[in-house]
Amino acid sequence: MNVTVIGAGLAGSECAWQLAQRGLQVTLCEMKPEKRTPAHVTDSFAELCCSNSLRSDQLENAVGLLKEELRRLGSLILRCADETRVEAGGALAVDRHGFAALVTERIKTHPNITVVEGEVTDIPGGEVVVASGPLTSDALADRLQTLLGADSALHFYDAAAPLVSAESVDMDLAWFGSRYDRGTADYVNCPMSEAEYEAFWQALTTAQEAEVHGFEDKKVFEGCMPVEVMARRGRDTLCYGPLKPRGLRDPRTGREPCAVVQLRRDNAEGTVYNLVGFQTHLKFPEQRRVFSMIPALRDAEFLRYGVMHRNTFLDSPRLLDRYYRLKSEPRISFAGQMTGVEGYVESAASGFLAGVETARRLRGLPPVDFPRETAVGALGLYISNMSVTAFQPMNINFGIMPPLDHRVKGKRNKNAELSARSLAVIEGIKEEVLK
Structure with missing residues (x-):
């Protein structure tokens, strides 16, 4: 058979x-x-x-x-x-x-x-x-x-997040840790102050998007929503989503930042990290410009940009x-x-x-x-x-x-x-x- x-x-x-x-x-x-x-x-x-x-x-x-x-x-x-x-x-x-x-x-x-x-x-x-x-x-x-x-x-439309090289992340401005210090310190946490987040949010919500035929915000899958679509729902939406700072105390200050971008290891060697929750369909130059506004990623090497496709x-x-x-x-x-x-x-x-x-x-x-x-x-x-x-x-x-x-x-x-x-x-x- x-x-x-x-x-x-x-x-x-x-x-x-x-x-x-x-x-x-x-x-x-x-x-x-x-x-x-x-x-x-x-x-x-x-x-x-x-x-x-x-x-x-x-x-x-x-x-x-x-x-x-x-x-x-x-x-x-x-x-x-x-x-x-x-x-x-x-x-x-x-x-x-x-x-x-x-x-x-x-x-x-x-x-x-x-x-x-x-x-x-x-x-x-x-x-x-x-x-x-x-x-x-x-x-x-x-x-x-x-x-x-x-x-x-x-x-509906689906999106993927960018990848960056680990060596290009500024670890003077980031730290390894897990939320509430549970388990092992597996994530790179990239904090932003209120002023840094405000500038980032403004840039993200006004950045140029790549043209995807037939795309509308309402046609995205909620579990894989482009970060710019989420940002347009309100200034604080990201801070209750992928940039949530709860349980992530910056060891330099002892306080929770305004927002935290987390990076997760993408390969066994730990040389590649992805931006957690940063699915996007911004144009590639716009991704570099906007995501480099995250202080720890100001000199980031983008190994792959985010993309969107129809499912x-x-x-x-x-x-x-x-x-x-x-x-x-x-x-x-x-x-x-x-x-x-x-x-x-x-x-x-x-x-x-x-x-x-x-x-x-x-x-x-x-x-x-x-x-x-x-x-x-x-x-x-x-x-x-x-x-x-x-x-x-x-x-x-x-x-x-x-x-x-x-x-x-x-x-x-x-x-x-x-x-x-x-x-x-x-x-x-x-x-x-x-x-």
């Missing part, structure tokens, strides 16, 4: 791995290196186009729970992420190139996976999982539009079931951000579930019931929920999972109990899932 997986991003790689691990032959189609999207710069699989962080690794956070579920269920993406992680406090961040190289090596050396390079322009016969991503090539997107209907696809996703509640199968043609499944899950880990989770379910169906086994109490199940049930009237991409969150049947004092304690409940369910179905 052969399954074709289109796209070797996070979702496609995870899906292909799960299918292959269950004894199916997989043809993994990837258009790189023949062709790349505007967001991709390497030929590796599972390339991280935006941040190198897979977000929180704590069980009091929904994405931390999703990671732990995937770890326990044999996720390739989580295994490679753990093997290439870089220090980032309570988050799971990875060496971006090391991670992608490891995923690529594992996929290409699996005996049940055949990689076929080149652009796919049509849906082949047989079992297919489309994981071509939110930047699906025009030819395939047009074919999908014809297959699914003229009103099947929606879109396309399906009207999944109308089109897909809880296992990411096309309702009108179940031999075709979808996975990744094009289904409306948002985030690296969520994309991997959709590929995981699509792979597991497809393998079970082809082997004559019933699908595993991932209930809404689990993060994996909650995501699949969200994207297939017909009662969602204004469907938008969503990160995993405890709000799409059932509440506890008893009161718990404190949000962290409540979330910890939700995670404990979920992991108990996962342990109960784990043996069946891994068949």
Whole structure:
């Protein structure tokens, strides 16, 4: 039995791995290196186009729970992420190139996976999982539009943050530390006084933006909002968001600054850092001008400027079931951000579930019931929920999972109990899932 997986991003790689691990032959189609999207710069699989962080690794956070579920269920993406992680406090961040190289090596050396390079322009016969991503090539997107209907696809805009060299950061004006001194000192903190922040904010809100066809502020995804769009919401908005100074005392003064820009390590060597929360679509010269107003970055060497690109996703509640199968043609499944899950880990989770379910169906086994109490199940049930009237991409969150049947004092304690409940369910179905 052969399954074709289109796209070797996070979702496609995870899906292909799960299918292959269950004894199916997989043809993994990837258009790189023949062709790349505007967001991709390497030929590796599972390339991280935006941040190198897979977000929180704590069980009091929904994405931390999703990671732990995937770890326990044999996720390739989580295994490679753990093997290439870089220090980032309570988050799971990875060496971006090391991670992608490891995923690529594992996929290409699996005996049940055949990689076929080149652009796919049509849906082949047989079992297919489309994981071509939110930047699906025009030819395939047009074919999908014809297959699914003229009103099947929606879109929003996504952005990536700039990278700077570590040696170019002025450490006389910055310090290593973590918020409230929790954990290890993994972030470079770049403080700004009130006057410095005021000048920075004024420059940011009036800087020239690169032209992106069809872009409007209202079409951005809230979880990846360009910093200039956030700044236009009000002078203090950034200080309650990515520039929040709470818990970050400047060792030179002993006080919290007006604002703090945090830099997070982007590679294992610690030679490259990204500006946390600084997704942007300003013109490149404007990025250098405005971001160099941050005192510790006045002489920063920008290794990559921020970029913005259009992301396309399906009207999944109308089109897909809880296992990411096309309702009108179940031999075709979808996975990744094009289904409306948002985030690296969520994309991997959709590929995981699509792979597991497809393998079970082809082997004559019933699908595993991932209930809404689990993060994996909650995501699949969200994207297939017909009662969602204004469907938008969503990160995993405890709000799409059932509440506890008893009161718990404190949000962290409540979330910890939700995670404990979920992991108990996962342990109960784990043996069946891994068949």
